[in-house]
Amino acid sequence: MSEGRVLLVTGGSRGIGAAVCLAAASEGWRVAINYASNRQAAEEVARRISEAGGSAIAVEGDVGSENGVRAIFAAVDAAFGRLDGLVNNAGIVGPPQRIDEISPERLERMFRINVTGAIRCAAEAVLRMSTRHGGKGGVVVNLSSAAAVLGSAGQYVDYAATKGAIDSFTIGLAREVAAEGIRVNAVRPGIIDTDIHASGGLPDRARQMASSIPMQRPGTAGEVADAILYLLSDKATYVTGAILSVSGGR
Ligand code: NAP
Numbered sequence: 708m709s710e711g712r713v714l715l716v717t718g719g720s721r722g723i724g725a726a727v728c729l730a731a732a733s734e735g736w737r738v739a740i741n742y743a744s745n746r747q748a749a750e751e752v753a754r755r756i757s758e759a760g761g762s763a764i765a766v767e768g769d770v771g772s773e774n775g776v777r778a779i780f781a782a783v784d785a786a787f788g789r790l791d792g793l794v795n796n797a798g799i800v801g802p803p804q805r806i807d808e809i810s811p812e813r814l815e816r817m818f819r820i821n822v823t824g825a826i827r828c829a830a831e832a833v834l835r836m837s838t839r840h841g842g843k844g845g846v847v848v849n850l851s852s853a854a855a856v857l858g859s860a861g862q863y864v865d866y867a868a869t870k871g872a873i874d875s876f877t878i879g880l881a882r883e884v885a886a887e888g889i890r891v892n893a894v895r896p897g898i899i900d901t902d903i904h905a906s907g908g909l910p911d912r913a914r915q916m917a918s919s920i921p922m923q924r925p926g927t928a929g930e931v932a933d934a935i936l937y938l939l940s941d942k943a944t945y946v947t948g949a950i951l952s953v954s955g956g957r
Contacts, residue, residue, distance in 0.1 A: 711735070711737065712735070712736050712737065712791035712792065713736070713737045713738075713739065713783070713787040713789050713790050713791050713792070714728075714731050714736040714737070714738050714739070714791065714792040714793070714794065714939070715738075715739040715741065715766075715779070715780075715783055715790060715792070715793050715794070715828075715832070716728050716731070716738060716739070716740060716741060716794045716796055717741045717770050717779070717793075717794065717795055717796050717797035717824070717825075717828055718741060718742065718743070718770075718796045718797030718798065719738070719739075719740035719741050719742065719749065719752060719794075719796065720740060720741075720742035720745045720746075720748040720749035720752060720765070721742075721745065721748050721901070721902055722899075722901035722902055722903060722928050723796055723850065723896065723899060723901060723928045723931045723932060723935075724740075724741075724794070724796040724797070725740075725748070725752050725928065726927075726928035726929045726931065726932035727794050727796065727931075727932045727935050727936070728740050728752050728756065728763065729752065729755060729756065729932075730929070730932045730933065730935075730936050731792075731936060731939065732756040732759065732761035732762070732763060733759065733761070734936060734940070735761075736791075736792065736939075737761070737762040737763065737787060738753075738756060738761070738762070738763040738764075739763070739764055739766050739779075739782070739783045739786065739787070740752050740753055740763055740764065740765045740766065741766045741767075741768055741770070741779050741797065742765060742766070742767060743767075743768075743769050743770075743797070746765065746767065749765035749766075749767075750765050752765070753765045764782070764786050766778075766779050766782045766783065767782075768782070769820075769824075770797045770820060770824030770825070770827070770828055771816065771819040771820035771823065771824045772819075773827070776824070776827045776828060776831060779828070780828075780831045780835075784835075789835070789843075790832060790835040790836060790845065791836065791843070791844075791845045791846070792845055792846045792847070792848075792939050793828060793829065793832040793845070793846075793847045793848070794847075794848045794850075794935060794939075795824075795825040795828055795829060795847065795848070795849045795850060795873075796850045797820065797824060797825075798820065798821045798850055798869075798903075799816075799817065799820050799821065799866075799903075799906065800863055800866045800903055800904075800906065800907040801813050801817060801863055801865065801866065801907055802907055802908040802909075803861065803862045803863065803907070803908065803909065804863065805861060806864055809864075809865055813865065814865050817865050817866060817869055818865075818869055818872075821866070821869035821870070821872075821873070822869050822872045822873065822876075825849055825873060825876065826876060829847055829849075829876075829880060829891075832845065832847060833880075833884055833887075833889060836888070836889050837884055837887040837888065837889055838887045838888045839887045842888070843888065844887070844888025844889055845888065845889050845890075846889065846890045846891075846892075846938070846939050847880070847889065847890070847891040847892070848891075848892055848893065848894065848935050848938045848939060849873050849876065849877050849891070849892070849893040849894075850873070850893070850894060850896070851870045851873045851874050851877070851893040851894065851895040851896075851950055852866075852867070852870040852873075852895060852896060853895055853896065853897045853898075853952065853954050853957050854866060854867035854870050855867060855870035855871045855873065855874050855895065856895075857957075863907070870895075873893060874893060874895075874950055877891055877892065877893040877948065877950060878948050878950075881947040881948030882948060885947055885948075890938075890943070890944075890946065890947040891947055891948065892938045892943070892946060892947060892948065892949045892950070892951065893949070893950045893951070894931060894934050894935055894938070894950075894951050894952075894953050895950050895951065895952045895953065895954065896926065896931045896953050896954060897920060897925075897926060897952070897953065897954025897955055897956075897957035898912070898913050898916050898917075898920060898925045898926065898954075898955075898957065899913070899925060899926045899927065899928060899930075899931055900913040900914075900925045900926070900927060900928070901913075901928055913925035919957070920954075920955045920956065920957050921955060921956030921957060922955030922956055923955075924955065925955075926953060926954070926955055930953060931953050934951055934953045938951065
């Protein structure tokens with residue numbers, strides 16, 4: 708169990724992040740549920756956790772802006788005064804576009820949220836968790852994607868490249884802070900049934916891709932959350948720098 712430990716989940720209001728918040732709370736974590744704009748969804752996750760006897764707060768902040776990152780961590784500091792885990796889950800896709808259609812503005816935003824946001828949040832977490840900085844250690848889980856190794860040709864090679872960056876960052880950060888009490892791992896989901904596909908203009912993508920998945924179905928947010936909870940847990944005390952596929956064989 709994780710009684711009293713504090714977990715920050717970026718993008719915890721919906722999809723995989725919300726499933727992580729609910730599962731972590733049920734295992735005793737106190738949870739900071741970050742969201743970008745959907746306050747109602749974040750507060751609903753917090754309400755469900757409170758009703759089940761857990762402790763949670765909703766925290767507004769855009770991980771793709773420095774002010775947003777600072778606001779998120781200031782809110783966690785004020786509410787809990789400690790941090791033991793970070794799930795770098797906030798992420799975006801774009802509508803399917805070829806490389807010759809992808810605008811510089813889209814590219815910059817994709818990297819700012821998916822890569823810079825995750826790295827900045829990890830840096831703030833390390834400042835609070837590393838024994839080098841007087842912390843008690845902790846754990847980071849990053850959200851990669853099967854796209855990192857498949858490349859997403861014709862759909863969103865920019866998104867795939869952001870997830871490749873997350874893989875490299877996971878390996879490097881894991882080695883950098885391994886002796887400071889912090890484990891760093893990633894999960895690499897395949898096609899998971901969440902709103903992200905609609906946000907990229909393909910609401911039926913998960914269902915339509917089912918026949919291309921060896922297990923013949925998309926995964927659920929809860930199935931990804933289970934893998935993340937394992938990496939957060941004391942069942943994974945010797946696991947760092949790992950990238951765990953949760954993809955039905957894809
Ligand atoms: P989702 O359903 O679209 O939810 C996205 C979450 O991220 C929401 O809580 C959203 O907050 C938040 N968010 C978006 N931009 C943000 C920002 N700039 N700052 C803070 N929060 C932000 O996504 P999902 O499918 O659960 O995906 C979660 C992660 O898994 C992403 O990193 C994604 O790349 C990765 N992944 C997903 C799949 C899949 O098939 N679903 C596959 C592989 C990897 P609001 O509610 O405020 O909008």
